[in-house]
Amino acid sequence: MAYDEGLAERIRDRLGEDRAITEKRMFGCLVFLCNGNMAVGVTSDDLMVRVGPQATAGALARPGARIFDFTGRPMRGWVVVDASALVEDGPLAEWIDTGRAFAAGLPPK
Template sequence: MAYDTGLTERIADCLRDHAFIESRAMFGGLAFFINGNMLAAVLGDELVVRVGPAAWEGALALPHARKMDFTGRPMRGFVTVDPAGIEDDADLAAWLDRGIAFAGNLLPKP
């Protein structure tokens, strides 16, 4: 699966001021990590955000969000955001902040 390079560039711009951010190919897309923990990914033209189990239901109630169902079985704690939900840079940044709030508080991975 190819991923939207324009979206990945927008994400990189949003994350450039955060320390310990890296990206790598994953799930057929490009994933972003903080301290070695995935916070978000781009699959096609959609954003996947790791919000964590406690914030999952609340995130699913937001416009343009749905369960991440990559394998036919939804992954609890991950949401997929449709392109309409991240057209605006402020909306994209808000979703990334949700991912940072969860993944940034996990123990760093080597």
């Protein structure tokens, strides 16, 4: 599965030069890690966001968000945001910031 390089570049722009951020290709996707913990990723033209188990319900109430379920087994604490909800920079920035904040609160790997 390929990923949208344009979306990946928009994520890179938002994350800036933060030394805690790295990126890695995994399973045909591109993920961005904060201190070794996955924060956000790009799969196809959608955005994967790590929101944490406590924030999942609220995240799912936002436009374009759905359960992260690519294998028939939902991932707790993750959502996928449809590309149509990411056209504007504001919502994309909010999702990226949410994923980064959650990952930054985890112990470094």
